[in-house]
Amino acid sequence: MSLPCGTRNYTYADDMAIMRTRTHQVLFIVFLVLLFTAPYYLGNYWLGVVNLIGITLIAALGLNLLMGYCGQLSIGHAGFIAVGAYTTAVLTGRFELPFLVGLLGAGLxxxxxxxxxxxxxxxxxxxxxxxxxxxxxxIIIWVINHWSLTGGFVGIKVPYASIGGLVFRSESSQFYLIMTIAALCTFCAKNLARTRVGRAFIAVRDNDLAAEVMGINLLYYKLLAFFIGCFLAGIAGALLAHWIGYMQTEQxxxxxxILYVGMIIIGGLGTTLGPILGVVFIRLLQQVLAxxxxxxxxxxxxxxxxxFATGIGPMIxxxxxxxxxxxxxxxMAHRWNLFKSAYHLWPFSY
Amino acid sequence: MAEFLQYVITGLAVGMVYSLIALGFVLVWKSSSVANLALGQIVLLSSWFTYGMLTQAGFPLWIALPLVILFALGLGWVIERFTLRPLIAQPILALITVTLGLGYFIEGIVHFVWPWSVAALPRIFPQSVVHIGPAVVSQEYLWVVGISLVVFIVLTLFFRYHRMGIAMRATADDQKAVQACGIPVTVVFSRSWMFACVVAAISGILISSIGGITYGLVETGLKAFSVVILGGLDSFGGAMLAGPIIGLAESVGGGYLTPVLWAGVKDIIPFIMIIIVMVIKPYGLFGEQRIERI
Structure with a gap:
């Protein structure tokens, strides 16, 4: 659709390739290099912002699978993120289990x-x-606030993440942890959407009765969407907990x-690029505002x-x-696609 | 026994407040099938506006109240004209999320204009208590119950006999057929939002004259959704009946469960009710179950 002039797909593998041309691959590698060398040219403050964007992105990808692909509206995403955050806080903080157990436990x-x-x-x-x-x-936030295990209103301390002997203490080491997982999740989400599961999700979103008639097991796919979406929210919550180090339910x-829903709407529902653009837009706007x-x-x-200025954020x-x-x-993802097809065809717009 | 009676009476009184807020929701749903998730925020905004008129500007009650009603009418018109009309015939996801965004925006306005988090309205109703058997209830609540009933009756009669009410029912039934009959659908939508905002403003004044204006009003608006869900989205009678039921569950359940469970269990009982209703009877007591076709 938005392939450069003269590029044709002759094989199925061509058709399915994520990166179709040499330019794509080069640009992608340049982007990865730029991203993963960020700690060398960004200050600690901006690195923190990027970390927050990475964590938010993981959660937004989950919500996008649930809402953008499967069409199941969820306005409780922060609650599911909280479940993940507190699970890892309890597992690693109270029971002193390793970080990876906490991370997986949080997702599950x-x-x-x-x-x-x-x-x-x-x-x-x-x-x-x-x-x-x-x-x-x-209900989730209320339970967390009142259960003695989760620290209640006082909050709970979370230790630094560590794998083996490696402790992710500084902002830049956490950057690598968060970005690796975020990149992995983006890759998985992108590919999941292209498999049978993703196509079933889209069918359910467009018309669930029609999907059921076509032989899609609604119960299975709707619950699967909820599971995957909330699993990613849990992972994001776990990373958030280890990154901040102290959990309180006000977060x-x-x-x-609502902001999460806003992010994927602004970015573009049902695209992989959408959550990325939306998350970056909202989080950067928040920083600039603050x-x-x-x-x-x-x-x-x-x-x-x-x-009075506290009202400006919500208003905007x-x-x-x-x-x-x-x-x-x-x-924004749609605008980006329009822009792409415009420059592919430039200067002849037909 | 005295304790139980007290819980029951408090529950019924609080429940009527929820009913009143829920009426505003049902009004919009009945005519345009739009779910208004910004309900709590509209209640909050109109309460603060009342505060601005009564306390900050210092108007007497008989000037301030008509001004608040006018403000609510204007608010309803603006909301419908600028956020919902451009989205006519869009997917339901857009209609729901736009009211979410609207609620967020209104909350921002409230923060912007009235940055204090708490304020008290001057008491409008006499505060002396009434004794019902061994139980005690504040007279203010009786006023709330009375006003809720009046609003309910007016709305029911309006929908039954008034031309606009009939047009609203018809619009809910089939928009295209209504347009073919020469009824301006956009005017119907606009009116229903204006009336809904007036109902929200009335409930805002009532609640905040009793309990003060806090951001808890937003949560009260959320609790009203449990009333709507239990009563059925398109039934005024359902909302009137479900309100006291939710109020009773909240009050009695909260009263007897708090020693067993954690403190503050009262606050989430309406939300647990939502989940229970969703699993057992998702279209509520009196809601119309729409059968879908492909």
Missing amino acids: MAGLVGLIFGLPSIRVKGFYLAITTIAAQI FSLTES TQIVPFLEETMTFLPSG FGLAIILFLIIEPRG
């Missing part, structure tokens, strides 16, 4: 909790499912869940009541979600 636990709350998805969809996942979010509020715009406004607009993000839904419902 979040996946299982996702399965439980995904069960109603067999009978209901749309608004009903949205409400169910909101309920899931609130997993309902507004955070470090530049808010202090500037607080200094210049002294006639407004103090503390809410507005962004609304505007993207109205003006460009296919998100």
Whole structure:
């Protein structure tokens, strides 16, 4: 579709290749090199931002599989991330198990909790499912806040991640850990969407009755989508826990869940590129808001009541979600594709 | 026994508040099949606006209340015109998420204009308590129950007999047929949002004159969803009946479960009810179950 001029697919392998031309491969390698040498040219502060983007990306990929491919709306994603974060906190902090056990345990636990709350998805969809996942979010956070095992309102300390004797203490070592897992997850998500499973998800999204008539087991695929989506959320939660080192439930509020939905809408539902663009856009915007715009406004607009600037973030993000839904419902990924086909054909636009 | 009666009466009174908020939801759903997830935030915004009129601007009650109603009408019109009308005939996912974004935006506005997190409205209703047997209930709650019933009756009659109400029911049934009959569907949508915002504003004033204005109002809005789910999305009667049921479950369950479980179990009972209803009877007590065709 958006192949460069003169490039044809003659074999099935060509058709299925992710990187079709030499330029693609070169650009991809350059991107990877640039990404993985980031600790050498980024300061500690920006490295932290990139780490947060990496973690958010993993969770957003999960939500994209669930919502963008399978069409199951989930407004409780932050809750599932919290399940992962607290599972690893309990496993590695309280029971002193190795990090890898905590990471996998976090994914599985979040996946299982996702399965439980995904069960109603067999009978209901749309608004009903949205409400169910909101309920899931609130119940999960409430349980975490009141269970003595999870530290309650006080919070819980999480040790640094370590594999073998290697301890990921500094920002740059954690960068490598997070980015490796994020790259791996992106690769898996991209490929999953092209397999039978991914195509079944898309069929369920487009019309679940029609999909069932065609022989797709709705129960299995809807629950599988919930499991995978929440598994990735759990992995992201575990990385977040080890990265921050201290967990409190305020980090997993309902507004955070809405922000996740916003990220994949802004990026573009049902594409692999979408979550990446959306996550980078929202997280960078948050940084710029927090470090530049808010202090500037607080200094210049002294006639407004103090503390007004806390409202600017939600206003901008809410507005962004609304505007993207109205003006460009296919998100930034679609714009990027338009741009790509434009420069492939330039200067003759036909 | 006295304890039980107290829980029951408190539960019923709180439940009526949920019912009132739920009515605003059902109103929009009945006419345009849009799920309004920004309900709690609209309640929050109109409560703060009332605070602005009554306390900050210092208007007397008889000027402030009509202003709040006007504000709610305007808010409903703006919301419908600028966020939902461009999305007519879009997939349901877009309609749900746009109200989520809207809720987020409204919360931002509230933070922006009123950065304090808590405020108290002047008490509108007399506060003396009423004794019902051994139980005690604040008179304010009785006013809330009364006003909820009045709103419910007005809405039911409106939908039954008024031209616009009938048009709203028809629109919910079949939009194309309604348009073919010469009823402007966009006006129907617009009106339903305006009325829904008025209902939300009324419930906002009632709740925050009792409990003060906090961000807990957003959560109260979320609890109202459990009422909607239990009662059925398109039934006023269902919302009126389900509200007290949820209120009772919250109050009685919270009262007797707190010693057994953790403190604060009261706050999540409505959400557990949502999950239970979803598994057993997803379309609620009186909801219409739509049969889909491919």
